[in-house]
Amino acid sequence: MPDAPQDIRYVAKNMRLDLRLIAEMIPRGAKLLDIGCGDGALIEHLTREKQADARGIEIDMAEVTKAVSAGLAVIHGDADNDLAFYPDGGFDFVVLSRTLQAVEKPREVLRQMLRIGRHAIVSFPNFGHWQLRWRLLTRGRMPDTDTWNRPWYETPNIHPCTILDFMALCEMEGYRVEKWLAVDERGLKAPWRRSVRMANLFGEQALFQLSRTG
Amino acid sequence: MSQAIAPFPEVDHQHAVFADGMPLDCGAVLVPMTVAYRTYGTLNAAKTNAVLVCHALTGDQYLAEPSPVTGKPGWWESIVGPGKPLDTDRYFMVCVNVLGGCMGSTGPRSEMTDAQGRGLGRPWGTDFPQVTIRDMVRAQKRLMDQLGIGRWLAVIGGSMGGMQVLEWAATYPDHVLAAAPIACAAHHSAQNIAFHEVGRQAIHGDPDWAGGRYWEDGRIPARGLAVARMVAHITYLSEQALTRKFGRRLRGANALTFLEDVFEVESYLRHQGSTFVRRFDANSYLTITRAMDFFDLAAEHEGDLAAAFRGTATRFFLASFSSDWLFPTSESRATVRALNAAGASVSFVEIASDKGHDAFLLEEPDFHAALGGFLRGAAEKAGI
Incomplete structure (x- = not known):
């Protein structure tokens, strides 16, 4: 993994690659909320390695129980219903990893994230990836890949979007894109920083850091 | 009693x-x-x-x-x-x-x-x-x-x-x-206060409560306190738990005779009520349930x-x-x-x-x- 940044080597091996990339973006001592935090891998890492005040929300009760049993501040809840109860500007960072496509109201969730946090970090699987386009074109069926592996009638991913779609939404809502990157199938940072269209074709996962303008 | x-x-x-x-x-x-x-x-x-x-x-x-x-x-x-x-x-x-x-x-x-x-x-x-x-x-x-x-x-x-x-x-x-x-x-909640009130009324309605001065002649309002406990005990359990533990089973019989039948759940509640009165003071029960209601x-x-x-x-x-x-x-x-x-x-x-x-x-x-x-x-x- 020659092009992986140096400072993520200590990260627990079982932590998802997109979480490793997010962990890199969080400064030491930050206060953050991880929405859809799973078993709390990112929270635990940031608490231990970066002395962060890290909290989480998770919808899957088994994952919540695991996280709480590990002493983490995780609550059972979901992005659509629970964010409204947090105060304005309560967090430095609000993280939503691989969850945006599964929430009921993605636009409202983003608004809430940027209300309660100074920065929002959002990662999502890119529906513009060439494999999805190719399969839809050649087979005429909904894509079936490693990332999009559930049939249309039972997928929790009810709001898929492409990198271009997401950028358009940010522009419409007036969010500043502070950082963004696309990650290829192996989770390595893709070298298409200068071409959004290339990233939209070859990036399997997208990662954005946003803030409010004005 | x-x-x-x-x-x-x-x-x-x-x-x-x-x-x-x-x-x-x-x-x-x-x-x-x-x-x-x-x-x-x-x-x-x-x-x-x-x-x-x-x-x-x-x-x-x-x-x-x-x-x-x-x-x-x-x-x-x-x-x-x-x-x-x-x-x-x-x-x-x-x-x-x-x-x-x-x-x-x-x-x-x-x-x-x-x-x-x-x-x-x-x-x-x-x-x-x-x-x-x-x-x-x-x-x-x-x-x-x-x-x-x-x-x-x-x-x-x-x-x-x-x-x-x-x-x-x-x-x-x-x-x-x-x-x-x-x-x-x-x-x-109002529902919880309501259940407590049923219990309190059961105690108040027991002649042995004697206006709360039951201690004067060594009595206790056992019947009222037991009913209070029985009502409360139902609220501590779930419908599924009661079904799992007792269902519609009868005590000491396999089928209804329409005579002296006692469902197991009745017998269980009576037991809960009767053991409770031996360890808990009725006026304490009234005081503490009220404290919860006020919370x-x-x-x-x-x-x-x-x-x-x-x-x-x-x-x-x-x-x-x-x-x-x-x-x-x-x-x-x-x-x-x-x-x-x-x-x-x-x-x-x-x-x-x-x-x-x-x-x-x-x-x-x-x-x-x-x-x-x-x-x-x-x-x-x-x-x-």
Whole structure:
């Protein structure tokens, strides 16, 4: 993994690659909320390695129980219903990893994230990836890949979007894109920083850091 | 019926006496005030490993040892002890009989005193001043000061114990590092008050209650108190639990005869009622149920529950149980949301269980793992 940044080597091996990339973006001592935090891998890492005040929300009760049993501040809840109860500007960072496509109201969730946090970090699987386009074109069926592996009638991913779609939404809502990157199938940072269209074709996962303008 | 039942066994409970007494929310002053308690484990030299456990309505301070009154195991022995989630090898556990109780702390069965603390030679009975959940907490705080403990590592409790935990965190935030209110709510709902009122009316309607002066001739309103317990006991269980345990089975018969048939669930409830009256004082029951009914933490803060916790550094753990309809998950979630609004650090799980409200006292491995993990996390933070 020659092009992986140096400072993520200590990260627990079982932590998802997109979480490793997010962990890199969080400064030491930050206060953050991880929405859809799973078993709390990112929270635990940031608490231990970066002395962060890290909290989480998770919808899957088994994952919540695991996280709480590990002493983490995780609550059972979901992005659509629970964010409204947090105060304005309560967090430095609000993280939503691989969850945006599964929430009921993605636009409202983003608004809430940027209300309660100074920065929002959002990662999502890119529906513009060439494999999805190719399969839809050649087979005429909904894509079936490693990332999009559930049939249309039972997928929790009810709001898929492409990198271009997401950028358009940010522009419409007036969010500043502070950082963004696309990650290829192996989770390595893709070298298409200068071409959004290339990233939209070859990036399997997208990662954005946003803030409010004005 | 009542004449046949022996009066309560007189037990000398471990206690502390506060000769100067304590003023109550209602304006009365209890002089002196006795606080009965038990401890388990060893307080470390820095006094940083103390954990307060608050008991529920009919619980007591005998957390992890047999009750001297009933001989039954401590009510939370399943999780309190060496190597258990509430590990007495690591933590110094304290459990206090609530003010208004009947297990050694000052309550309706204690000798009535005047404003100077002089004994009047009769029990308080119905003249016992109405105490609140906050009064119970203040009494525990007096004991805490006497034990030389500056801050609880954690305050933990279920049901009415959970109400005390919330009150602790709101009233003495600097004295509570971690708070675990379990299967409870920030106020008692209309439905819960209604069930309590049925129980109280059953006691009042028993001729042996004698206007609350049943102690004068050694009677107890056993029938009324037993009915109160039976009603309450139904609210502690779930429909699924009752079906699983009893279904429609009959005691001593395979089919209905329309004669003397007794369903197993009836017989079970009668047993619960009749054992309860041997260990609990009716006037205590009236006093404590009323204290629960009065509890409304938001009302103590101009109707804003979040205001009760604003700026708190206390870490919270809430747990509810999916089949608990007495203190349903929605109540815990409302408290979680208020804590989030206050910026507090919160953990919250709803445990899948068919055991109803009582689940917090029973074998629930996920709950025990979560509570134990939360406490370990708090201990780590405190450097223990």
